[in-house]
Amino acid sequence: MLEITDLHAHYGLSHVLQGVTLTGAAGEVVSLFGRNGVGKTTIIKTIAGWVRPTSGSIRLDGADIGGRPADRICRMGLGIVPEDRRIFPGLSVLENLELGLHQTAGRSRSEKREALDRVLERFPRLKERRAQMGTTLSGGEQQMLAMARVMVGAPRVLLIDEPTEGLAPMIVDEIFGIITTLRDQGLLILLVEQNVHRAIAVTSRFYAIERGQVVFTGSAANADDRERLFGTIAV
Numbered sequence: 001m002l003e004i005t006d007l008h009a010h011y012g013l014s015h016v017l018q019g020v021t022l023t024g025a026a027g028e029v030v031s032l033f034g035r036n037g038v039g040k041t042t043i044i045k046t047i048a049g050w051v052r053p054t055s056g057s058i059r060l061d062g063a064d065i066g067g068r069p070a071d072r073i074c075r076m077g078l079g080i081v082p083e084d085r086r087i088f089p090g091l092s093v094l095e096n097l098e099l100g101l102h103q104t105a106g107r108s109r110s111e112k113r114e115a116l117d118r119v120l121e122r123f124p125r126l127k128e129r130r131a132q133m134g135t136t137l138s139g140g141e142q143q144m145l146a147m148a149r150v151m152v153g154a155p156r157v158l159l160i161d162e163p164t165e166g167l168a169p170m171i172v173d174e175i176f177g178i179i180t181t182l183r184d185q186g187l188l189i190l191l192v193e194q195n196v197h198r199a200i201a202v203t204s205r206f207y208a209i210e211r212g213q214v215v216f217t218g219s220a221a222n223a224d225d226r227e228r229l230f231g232t233i234a235v
Contacts, residue, residue, distance in 0.1 A: 007066075010054050017054075018211070028204040031203040032209055033208050034233060035210075038209045038210050042212070044161050047190070081163060089134075089135045092131055097126070097148060100150060101152055116152055123145075125144065140175075151182075161192045163191075176201075179202055196230070
């Protein structure tokens with residue numbers, strides 16, 4: 001479903017991504033692990049169209065999306081939950097969710113209502129607070145709103161950047177429960193997460209990133225791969 005080959009990206013003169021290659025298929029959680037500042041978020045942003053690649057290819061279902069505008073990539077079925085959540089100020093929870101409906105073109109009013117109803121049933125806290133301003137929610141509730149806003153657009157590929165940073169353990173459990181459910185429903189999820197021990201439990205395959213490069217890839221089910229991963233990111 002997603003195939004990235006020899007991807008390079010720059011911030012000005014800084015060569016941030018240096019030949020990243022990775023793949024992901026439907027029904028997988030593919031995780032990117034590494035220390036802060038090694039390029040994980042830049043990979044996510046480049047795939048989503050927020051950063052323009054310098055070279056290399058990004059293919060979604062065979063179509064080259066590298067360098068396309070972010071809104072076009074979104075409408076092709078790729079959603080992103082950014083690290084900073086980007087809850088719109090001055091809008092209620094429901095209004096934030098309604099903006100997510102624009103990710104998918106051609107749906108009727110009844111289909112949009114059904115999509116909102118499904119998401120609100122999955123996130124009962126948001127349903128209770130649907131008239132509340134989104135920016136007044138707790139950190140955990142804002143994270144749920146950011147995920148729910150993308151989900152109403154029914155993406156096939158979901159990029160999630162640091163979803164549990166600074167959240168209480170109970171909320172972390174809920175977030176990983178949602179990720180597991182989406183994976184089991186057939187979505188491809190590309191996950192960046194510092195809580196490696198929790199993330200590895202829902203991950204199919206992972207890529208260890210250092211200095212903008214993939215240093216190795218492994219299977220989460222393989223004990224030797226996990227041990228090598230923990231040794232790499234602890235250095």
